[in-house]
Amino acid sequence: MKGYFFPVLLSSVICVFFPSAIAPGPQFESRIIASGLSDPWSVAVGPDGDLWINESKGYRVLKIDPRTGRKIIVLDLNAEREFLAFDLLKEAKQATPQGGLMGLALHPEFSKGQPYVYLAYVYRHLDANRFLLRLARYRYDTARRELSSAQVICDTVPASNDHNGGRMVIAPIKGTPYLFYAVGDQGAGQFSNGGRPNKAQDPLSYEGKILRFNLKPSSKESWIPVDNPINQQSAVWSLGHRNPQGLAYTELSGKDKLYSSEHGPYSDDEMNEVIKEGNYGHPLVIGYAEGNYDGLAASVSTEKSYPGKWHTSYPVIRSERSNADSIGKSFREPVYSFYPTAQSSLSKLFGTIQREEKADWNAYAPSGITVYRSTTIPAWNQSILITSLKQGKLLRLKLNADGSVDHRVSEYFASRARYRDVAVSRDGSRIYLVTDSSAITSGPTEDNPKATNFRGCLLEFRLKR
Numbered sequence: 001m002k003g004y005f006f007p008v009l010l011s012s013v014i015c016v017f018f019p020s021a022i023a024p025g026p027q028f029e030s031r032i033i034a035s036g037l038s039d040p041w042s043v044a045v046g047p048d049g050d051l052w053i054n055e056s057k058g059y060r061v062l063k064i065d066p067r068t069g070r071k072i073i074v075l076d077l078n079a080e081r082e083f084l085a086f087d088l089l090k091e092a093k094q095a096t097p098q099g100g101l102m103g104l105a106l107h108p109e110f111s112k113g114q115p116y117v118y119l120a121y122v123y124r125h126l127d128a129n130r131f132l133l134r135l136a137r138y139r140y141d142t143a144r145r146e147l148s149s150a151q152v153i154c155d156t157v158p159a160s161n162d163h164n165g166g167r168m169v170i171a172p173i174k175g176t177p178y179l180f181y182a183v184g185d186q187g188a189g190q191f192s193n194g195g196r197p198n199k200a201q202d203p204l205s206y207e208g209k210i211l212r213f214n215l216k217p218s219s220k221e222s223w224i225p226v227d228n229p230i231n232q233q234s235a236v237w238s239l240g241h242r243n244p245q246g247l248a249y250t251e252l253s254g255k256d257k258l259y260s261s262e263h264g265p266y267s268d269d270e271m272n273e274v275i276k277e278g279n280y281g282h283p284l285v286i287g288y289a290e291g292n293y294d295g296l297a298a299s300v301s302t303e304k305s306y307p308g309k310w311h312t313s314y315p316v317i318r319s320e321r322s323n324a325d326s327i328g329k330s331f332r333e334p335v336y337s338f339y340p341t342a343q344s345s346l347s348k349l350f351g352t353i354q355r356e357e358k359a360d361w362n363a364y365a366p367s368g369i370t371v372y373r374s375t376t377i378p379a380w381n382q383s384i385l386i387t388s389l390k391q392g393k394l395l396r397l398k399l400n401a402d403g404s405v406d407h408r409v410s411e412y413f414a415s416r417a418r419y420r421d422v423a424v425s426r427d428g429s430r431i432y433l434v435t436d437s438s439a440i441t442s443g444p445t446e447d448n449p450k451a452t453n454f455r456g457c458l459l460e461f462r463l464k465r
Contacts (some may be wrong), residue, residue, distance in 0.1 A: 005152065010113045014045065015404060023463055024224065025379075026377050026379075026463055027462040027463075028412075028413075028431070028462060028463055029464055030413070030460065030461045030462070031459070031460050031461045031462075032454065032457050032458070032459055033064065033069045033457075033458045034053075034071060035454075035458075036456055037053065037055055037062075037403055037434070037454075037458065038055040038057045038058025038060070038428075038437060038456060039055060039056040039057040039058070039100075039420075039437045039438065040055055040056070040421070040436075040437075040458065041054055041055070041056040041099060041101065041102050041103075041104070041166065041421065041434070041441070042054050042102070042103065042104035042167075042168070042368065042434075043105060043368075043421045043422070043432050043433070043458065044105065044106055044423055045424070045425060045426060046063070047109075047111035047290050049066065049425070049426070050062075050063050051063070051064045051458065052104060052106065052117070053059070053434060053458060054101050054102070054104045055101060056099050056102055056166075057101075057437070058101075058102075058415075059078045059080075059081055059100060059101045059121065060073050060076050061073070061074050061075040061147060062338070063105070063145070064458060066425075066430070066432070069458075072145055074145060074146050074147050074427060075146065076120075077101060077121055080099075080123050081122075081123060082123055082124045082125065082440035083124070083125040083131075084244065088314065094308075095125070095128065096133075096155070096161060097098045097122040097125075097160065097161060098160065098161055098162050098164045098166075098187075099162065099164045099166045100120065100121060100122050101120075101121040101122075101337075102121065102166030102167070103118070103119060103120030103168025103181055103182075104118070104133070104168060105117070105169055105170045105179065106118075106129040106170075107170065107215065108298055110140075114142070115139055115140040115141075115142070116139055117137070117138045117139075117140055117147055117181055117213070118135070118136070118137050118138075118170070119135070119137075119168075120133060120135045120136075120166065120168055120252050121133065121136075122134075122159045122164070123155070126341075128189075129160050129161040129162070129186075130158070130159075130160060130186075131159035131160060132155065132156065132157065132158070133155075133157040133159040133164070133211065134152060134154070134155040134157070135152075135153040135154045135155075135168075135179075135380040136150050136151060137150070137153060138150050138154050145449070146185060151217075153179070153223045154211075154213065154235065154276050155184060156206075157181070157183060157211070158183065158186060158205075158207050159204055160184070160187055160193065161187065161192070161193075162184075162186065162187025162190070162191065163184030163185050163186050163187040163188075163242065163243040163263075164183070164186070164243075165182035165184035165241070165243060165367060166182065166245060167178065167181075167182045167244065167245050167246050167260075168181050168182070169247040169248060169249055169258070169290070170248075170249075171273060171419060172240070172249070173256060173276075174256075175379055176250060178212050178214065178215075179213040179215055179234075179430050180208050180210055180211065180212055180237065180242035180247055180258065181210070181211045181213070181231045182209060182211075182241065182245070182246075182247055183206050183207060183208065183209050183241075183244075184207075184208065184242065184243040184244065184245075185200045185207050185208035185242050185243065185260045185282065185283070186199075186207050186208075187206065188200075188313060189227045189283060189297070189298060189299055189301065189312045189313045190265070190299035190300065190301050190312060191299075191301055194301025194311055194312050195301075195312075197313050198283050198313060198314060198353060199284045200241060200242065200283060200420060201239060201240055201279075201282075201283070201284065202236070202239075203230050203234075203236060203239055203395065204230070206235070206236065208239060208240065208242065208282060209236045209238065209239050209244065209386075210236075210237050210238045210244060210260065210274055211235035211236060211237060212224075212225060212228055212242060213225070213235055217258065218361065219447060223235075223465070226296075229276055230278040231331070236445075237276060237277075238274050238276070238277065238278040238279070239278075239279050239280070240278075240279040240281045240284075241260070241262060241280055241282060242265070242282040242283070242298075242400050244260040244262045244272075245261060245262070245263065245367040245368065246259075246260060246261030246262075246367055246369035246386065247260050247274075248369045248371050248384060249258070250382060250399070252382065252399060252400075252402070255403070257273060257399075257403050258274040258275065259272065259273055259335075260369070261366035261367065261368075261369045261386055262280075262334075262366070263363075263365055264286060264287060264337075264338070264339075264430060265286060265298055265299040266299075266346060266349055266350075266361045266363070267292070267339050267340055267341035267361065267362070267363065268286050268287025268288070268292075268334075268338070268339065268340055268341070269337070269363055269364050269365065270334035270336070270337055270338070271334055271335050271336040271337075271338075271366070271384065271397060272332065273335050275332065277330055278330060278331075278332045279301075279330040279332065280331075280334070281323070281327065281332075282298060283298035283299075283314050283315065283316075283331075284315070284317060284320070284323035284324075284327070285320045285323050285324050285327075285328075285333075286317075287334060287337035287340055288333055288340065289320040289323070289324040289331075289333060290332065290340065291320050291321060291345045292320075292340055292341060292342060292346065292452075293317045293343070294317055294319055294343065294349065295316065295318070295343070295347075296316065296317060296343070296347065297313045297314035297315065298317070299312060299314055300350045300353050300354060322339040330371070330413065332435050335403070335405050336397060336405045336407065337362070337375050338364050338366070339362045339364070341362070344416065349361055350402075356375045363390050364388040364395060365390035365391075366386045366387065366388060366395070367386075367387045367388070367389050367419065367420050368420060368421030368422050368423060369384055369385060369386045369387070370382075370422050370423055370424060371385070371399070372424055374424065374427065375428070376429050376463065377428060379398075380396065380428075381397045382398070382399045383397060383398045384397045384405070385397070385422050385431070387419035387420060387422050387433060388419055389419065389420070391414070392414060392415045392416055392417045392419060393411045393412065393415075393419070394411070394412040394413045394416050394422065394431070394433065395409055395411060395412075395420060396409070396410040396411075396412065397409060400420050404434055412461075413455055413461060414454045416438075417435045417453050417454045417455075417457075418438075419435055420435060420436055421433070421434050421436050428463075429463045430461065430462050430463070431460070431461040432458065432459065432461075433459045434457070434458050434459070435454045435455060435456065435457045436455065437456035438455070
């Protein structure tokens with residue numbers, strides 16, 4: 001479809017714990033490149049400038065010309081989905097996986113003889129809320145304009161109706177590129193999964209982990225790097241994650257930096273620097289280890305059949321600081337935690353949820369992220385751009401030379417939309433965002449779809465010169 005322009009709040013800045021205020025900044029013109037997409041999950045810029053999009057519920061991969069909005073279906077994975085389509089599952093009142101076709105990444109030498117696209121998708125329903133997810137590599141045929149020649153990387157990744165994570169990125173370690181994939185904790189301990197044991201701290205489980213794979217199988221036909229921290233049969237790179245929905249890479253002062261964005265339970269959304277064998281605390285430490293969850297659990301469940309103070313399999317956190325000390329030198333606090341909330345407010349909120357009353361709280365619910373690495377907007381160079389599902393904003397955190405962040409959150413493009421992922425044009429002059437088709441999240445904060453704009457859209461924000 002032909003793009004058209006729409007109004008948005010272009011930019012504002014907030015300081016931690018203070019109300020937002022209008023601030024000067026770059027100005028953008030915005031337009032819808034494509035609409036009617038089936039819950040687009042990822043957006044990536046190809047070497048020819050075209051945009052690669054995958055539809056999480058439509059199970060299709062699209063290649064879109066951002067100038068015209070022309071769409072080409074390069075892969076349809078519906079035949080690989082061993083369960084009903086999402087709308088039929090809902091009609092039959094059966095469990096649906098959170099996400100579906102999620103991770104997408106292009107080989108860094110895509111136009112130099114390595115035309116590979118990496119994908120992650122839920123393919124099998126096991127029982128109740130449990131599913132299986134597959135990671136695979138496809139080859140792009142330029143002449144036929146399609147993905148084919150699938151190679152399975154791993155087909156035993158756990159999936160669920162909640163907290164699947166689902167983000168994928170290719171990033172180098174000491175000069176060698178690897179495939180990283182983020183897996184959530186499956187929602188274990190909250191809501192309909194209240195009695196499910198949480199395995200984010202179990203190094204032998206892929207739940208609540210970030211995984212690392214080779215971009216091609218080794219001489220032993222293994223996709224798992226031999227120097228992964230657990231063993232040569234495990235893809236686990238780091239642990240203690242809750243619901244990481246964003247992964248992004250940059251280089252700072254000659255050092256490789258990998259970042260993740262993660263959903264907190266009722267506060268403390270996190271931005272983490274991901275390192276080998278790092279432990280990010282969940283469900284023993286939420287956000288910073290400052291004690292606001294002392295005496296509480298990482299979440300609360302409405303599942304009354306499960307015994308316990310909070311009706312949850314999560315352990316009660318006696319002391320976040322003690323838990324961090326017990327984890328030891330592998331523990332990593334977030335480089336930034338959004339909306340830390342007082343213990344008294346959290347206790348009151350837990351009670352509200354257990355009484356099944358309407359509940360709401362301050363959160364961004366960060367999803368996809370990327371690092372702006374251009375001097376086109378000088379102030380933005382080496383900034384993390386973060387999509388917000390709950391407040392419908394693009395966030396920016398400026399990175400310091402040592403990998404830490406400036407504790408100042410800039411907000412852009414405010415709208416009644418669930419921004420799912422973000423990409424930047426190669427010249428840095430255009431920001432691309434994709435939005436959810438639906439407006440539903442897990443638990444007691446389900447939104448009203450009628451109050452949501454730009455459903456299932458690919459949006460462009462072009463810098464005014």
